[in-house]
Amino acid sequence: MERLILAITGASGIIYGIRLLEEVSKIFQVSVILSSSATKVMEYETEIKSFNEFRERYEKPNIKIYFENHIDAPVASGSCKSRGMFIVPCSMKTLSAIATGYADNLITRAADVIIKEGRRLVISPRETPLSAIHIENMLKLARIGVIIAPPMPAFYHNPQTIDDMVNFVVGKLLDSMGIENNLYRRWNG
Numbered sequence: 001m002e003r004l005i006l007a008i009t010g011a012s013g014i015i016y017g018i019r020l021l022e023e024v025s026k027i028f029q030v031s032v033i034l035s036s037s038a039t040k041v042m043e044y045e046t047e048i049k050s051f052n053e054f055r056e057r058y059e060k061p062n063i064k065i066y067f068e069n070h071i072d073a074p075v076a077s078g079s080c081k082s083r084g085m086f087i088v089p090c091s092m093k094t095l096s097a098i099a100t101g102y103a104d105n106l107i108t109r110a111a112d113v114i115i116k117e118g119r120r121l122v123i124s125p126r127e128t129p130l131s132a133i134h135i136e137n138m139l140k141l142a143r144i145g146v147i148i149a150p151p152m153p154a155f156y157h158n159p160q161t162i163d164d165m166v167n168f169v170v171g172k173l174l175d176s177m178g179i180e181n182n183l184y185r186r187w188n189g
Contacts, residue, residue: 003082005110023181032064032066071106073106078116089125100137121147
């Protein structure tokens, strides 16, 4: 089973990362990395109240869950093969660290490895409004091939529920990694 890395950071929109995990775990071995801020935001936005509760709920034979300080995890090395990495949602702190090469935790180290190994990195920054600093950091990463895919729902498919909007964004993220999906109705003109 091919490996995929998913990091969930402390930006609002944890639901996108969780929904993405549910989808990719159907076909990939997934290494999930949670930041300390993600566990705090998760308390506010979901019924999951701790890292341990997240691990109990989602860790399975093909899903391994790490905390950001687990710097000796396999994904911290270029010798750990993977299709690529998602950071969903991505805080501006994490985006800034990646853009400047500041690999001080497992999330930023894994992203650094993905970049240096020439693998696909998809970042979903969740902030609004954006400052010039945020935009410059995104541009810096985009210029080296990182895919910047903010969670911006569309409405041409007439979403009826929040799940419809989440599935649209997750489907677009999967598209960005080249993973086939039918999570949303595609535009046909």
